[in-house]
Amino acid sequence: xxxxxxxxxxxxxxxxxxxxxxxxxxxxxxxxxxxxxxxxxxxxxxxxxxxxxxxxxxxxxxxxxxxxxxxxxxxxxxxxxxxxxxxxxxxxxxxxxxxxxxxxxxxxxxxxxxxxxxxxxxxxxxxxxxxxxxxxxxxxxxxxxxxxxxxxxxxxxxxxxxxxxxxxxxxxxxxxxxxxxxxxxxxxxxxxxxxxxxxxxxxxxxxxxxxxxxxxxxxxxxxxxxxxxxxxxxxxxxxxxxxxxxxxxxxxxxxxxxxxxxxxxxxxxxxxxxxxxxxxxxxxxxxxxxxxxxxxxxxxxxxxxxxxxxxxxxxxxxxxxxxxxxxxxxxxxxxxxxxxxxxxxxxxxxxxxxxxxxxxxxxxxxxxxxxxxxxxxxxxxxxxxxxxxxxxxxxxxxxxxxxxxxxxxxxxxxxxxxxxxxxxxxxxxxxxxxxxxxxxxxxxxxxxxxxxxxxx
Numbered sequence: 072x073x074x075x076x077x078x079x080x081x082x083x084x085x086x087x088x089x090x091x092x093x094x095x096x097x098x099x100x101x102x103x104x105x106x107x108x109x110x111x112x113x114x115x116x117x118x119x120x121x122x123x124x125x126x127x128x129x130x131x132x133x134x135x136x137x138x139x140x141x142x143x144x145x146x147x148x149x150x151x152x153x154x155x156x157x158x159x160x161x162x163x164x165x166x167x168x169x170x171x172x173x174x175x176x177x178x179x180x181x182x183x184x185x186x187x188x189x190x191x192x193x194x195x196x197x198x199x200x201x202x203x204x205x206x207x208x209x210x211x212x213x214x215x216x217x218x219x220x221x222x223x224x225x226x227x228x229x230x231x232x233x234x235x236x237x238x239x240x241x242x243x244x245x246x247x248x249x250x251x252x253x254x255x256x257x258x259x260x261x262x263x264x265x266x267x268x269x270x271x272x273x274x275x276x277x278x279x280x281x282x283x284x285x286x287x288x289x290x291x292x293x294x295x296x297x298x299x300x301x302x303x304x305x306x307x308x309x310x311x312x313x314x315x316x317x318x319x320x321x322x323x324x325x326x327x328x329x330x331x332x333x334x335x336x337x338x339x340x341x342x343x344x345x346x347x348x349x350x351x352x353x354x355x356x357x358x359x360x361x362x363x364x365x366x367x368x369x370x371x372x373x374x375x376x377x378x379x380x381x382x383x384x385x386x387x388x389x390x391x392x393x394x395x396x397x398x399x400x401x402x403x404x405x406x407x408x409x410x411x412x413x414x415x416x417x418x419x420x421x422x423x424x425x426x427x428x429x430x431x432x433x434x435x436x437x438x439x440x441x442x443x444x445x446x447x448x449x450x451x452x453x454x455x456x457x458x459x460x461x462x463x464x465x466x467x468x469x470x471x472x473x474x475x476x477x478x479x480x481x482x483x484x485x486x487x488x489x490x491x492x493x494x495x496x497x498x499x500x501x502x503x504x505x506x507x508x509x510x511x512x513x514x515x516x517x518x519x520x521x522x523x524x525x526x527x
Contacts, residue, residue: 072454072458072464072465072466072488072493072494073120073343073345073464073465073466073508073509074119074120074465074466074468074485074488074494075119075120075121075122075123075170075345075465075466075467075468076114076119076121076122076123076467076468076469076470076477076480077123077125077347077467077468077469078110078122078123078124078125078469078473079101079124079125079126079127079147079150079153080101080102080107080124080126080150080151080152080153080156081097081101081145081147081148081149081150082097082098082099082101082145082149083097083098083145083371083374083473084097084101084125084473085125085349085469085471085473086366086370086469086471086472086473087144087145087146087370087371087374087375087378088144088369088370088371088374089366089369089370089471089472089473090145091369092365092369092472092474092475094474094475095472095473095474095475096473096474097473097474098145100474101150101151102149102151104156104159107156107159107160108159108160108162108163110122110160110477111160111161111163111164111167112163112164113477113478113481114167114477114481115164115165115166115167116481117480117481117485118166118485118489118494118495118496118497118498119167119481119485120167120168120465120505120508120509121167121168121169121170121197121199121505121508122160122167122168122169122170123169123170123171123199123201123292123467124153124156124157124169124170124171124172125172125201126150126152126153126171126172126173127147127150128174128177128205128213128215129212129213130142130147130148130212131146131147131148131377131378131380131381132212132381133377133380133381133383133384133385133386134376134377134379134380134381134386134387134388135386135388136386136388136389140373140374140376140377141374141377141381143373144371144373144374144377145371145374146371146373146374146377146378146381147378147381153171153172154171154173154186154190157169157171157190157193157194157198158190158193158194161193161194161195161197166197166498167197168194168197168198168199168290168505168508169190169194169197169198169199169505170198170199170200170201170290170292170310170505171190171198171199171200171201172201172203173186173187173200173201173202173203174203174204174205175202175203175204175205175224175227175228175231175232176203176204176205176215176224176227177205177213177215179273180230180231180234180235180238180273180275181234181238181266181275181277181280183200183231183235184234184235184238184239184279184281185279185280185281187200187235187239187289188239188279188281188283188284188287189281189284190289191284191285191286191287191289192281192284192285195285195503195504196284196285196286196503196504196505196506196515197504197505198286198289198290198505199289199290199291199292199310199505200289200290200291200292201292201293201294201312202228202232202291202292202293202303202307202308203294204224204225204227204228204295205224221297221299222299225295225299225300225302225303226271226272227271227272228303229303229306230268230270230271230272230273231272231273232291232307232519233268233270234266234268234270234273234275235288236288236517236519237266237268238266238275238278238279239279239283239287239288239517240287240288240516240517241264242263242264242265242266242278242279243258243262243263243278243279243282243283244262244263245283246259246262247259247262247263247282247283248282248283258282263278264278265277265278266278266279285503285504285515286504286505286506286515286516286517287516287517288516288517288519289505290309290310290505290506290509291307291308291309291310291517291519292308292309292310292311292312293307293308293310293311293312294311294312294313296313296314301327301328301331302331304328304331305328305331305332305334305335305337305342306335306519307519308342308519309341309342309343309506309509309510309517309519310342310343310344310345310509311328311342311343311344311345312345312347312467313325313328313344313345313346313347313463314346314347314348315346315461315463316441318456318457318460318461321346321457321460321461321462321463322460322461322462325344325461325462325463326462328342328344329342329462337518337519338518341510341518343464343465343509344462344463344464345463345464345465345466345467346457346461346463346465346466346467347466347467347468347469348441348442348443348466348467348468348469349441349442349443349444349468349469349471350442350443350444350450350468350469350470350471350476350479350480350484351363351366351442351443351444351471351476352443352444352445352446352447352450352476352479352480352483352484353446353479353483354446354447354483355446356445356446359444359445359446362471362472362475363444365472366432366471366472367432369472370432372430372431373430375429375430375431375432376426376429376430379429379430380429385399387422387425387426387429390422391422392421392422392423392426393421393422393423394421394422395419395420395421396419396420396421396422396424396425397419399422443466443468447483447484447486447487448487450484450487451484451487451488451491451493454466454488454493455491455493458493468480499512501513503515
């Protein structure tokens with residue numbers, strides 16, 4: 072199976088409040104190069120595919136119409152730029168891949184192409200780009216982007232990908248770099264051309280500023296779940312992150328994703344689908360239950376509330392607690408009202424019900440299939456079941472608590488997966504790049520739909 076680890080460069084990555092655990096290292100480690108180099112060493116020793124950095128630009132300010140709750144509870148703030156962490160972590164590893172979130176809404180495509188070529192050079196071909204279109208309401212507050220409609224953002228992202236892949240794949244031909252000292256010619260200009268792109272959103276005519284890197288195009292990750300997002304993933308993505316709520320849903324949506332990729336002219340088997348899941352494990356059931364109880368006790372209600380309101384763009388503090396959710400059903404609030412509909416049991420839900428649901432962490436051992444919880448053997452059973460019954464290719468794991476959970480993953484779960492033959496015991500030296508890790512030795516070049524159309 073493929074195995075990624077998901078984190079963030081913040082004090083409590085993915086689990087609000089867990090920085091308060093006495094022996095957790097993320098509260099200060101998140102801003103230290105030594106911490107991330109140690110994380111990378113641990114994951115490489117465990118033969119994990121990649122360390123994936125999620126990221127958010129801006130400060131959540133929807134809850135209570137203020138950024139104060141986010142700041143108080145360390146909810147995605149403070150945060151450093153994960154892009155700059157990767158070169159440091161790459162220097163102490165040789166095989167571990169790295170992926171990072173980078174928004175098509177905040178950054179120009181020419182800048183993006185140069186950045187990822189640089190990272191691909193510095194990691195020697197071990198970089199991936201998680202493509203996001205940044206739909207958070209806070210985007211306008213950063214001054215970096217105006218807010219666009221959902222589908223418009225993907226329309227613009229299609230152009231963005233056309234420009235970046237054109238720069239990576241076509242601007243510099245193979246053999247353009249000659250390094251001919253006698254002729255004082257480092258590169259042959261006859262083999263370098265401009266992007267020559269004129270679109271609705273962007274005009275880019277310059278050549279790419281970087282010589283070709285080991286992969287040229289970084290491995291493209293994507294996590295869109297809307298119909299438009301799925302169409303985008305089928306056309307461009309090589310690794311898709313999903314959060315299926317059940318085996319049945321997973322089986323149906325994996326089949327749908329692969330069908331969409333095939334319709335886009337791609338090999339459906341080459342699309343790698345990773346299920347995102349929280350991981351809480353320990354040597355025995357009692358210890359695992361204690362970890363779960365600790366997670367419950369340390370989770371920040373205020374942080375969870377600020378996160379959910381930021382995601383939804385809906386301030387739960389703006390309405391009286393007894394307001395029925397049915398009164399909130401405007402064009403943008405259907406998903407809000409549906410959020411806790413499963414718990415309604417025939418009664419009218421109120422804003423108070425929604426607040427309780429949003430701010431109350433559920434016990435991991437009550438999550439059913441949504442969290443990998445238990446002993447390493449129990450968790451390996453469930454991971455194997457997910458792969459066999461849904462057709463996913465692996466997992467994007469979120470260890471909890473962040474520091475201790477990472478060690479539990481490497482020291483407890485990975486050996487069990489290796490014992491069962493589900494995970495490699497050593498990296499294949501023939502797979503020199505991250506793309507080859509997913510597709511096999513010799514497959515270092517990108518083959519998305521657009522590239523397929525131009526080379527067929």
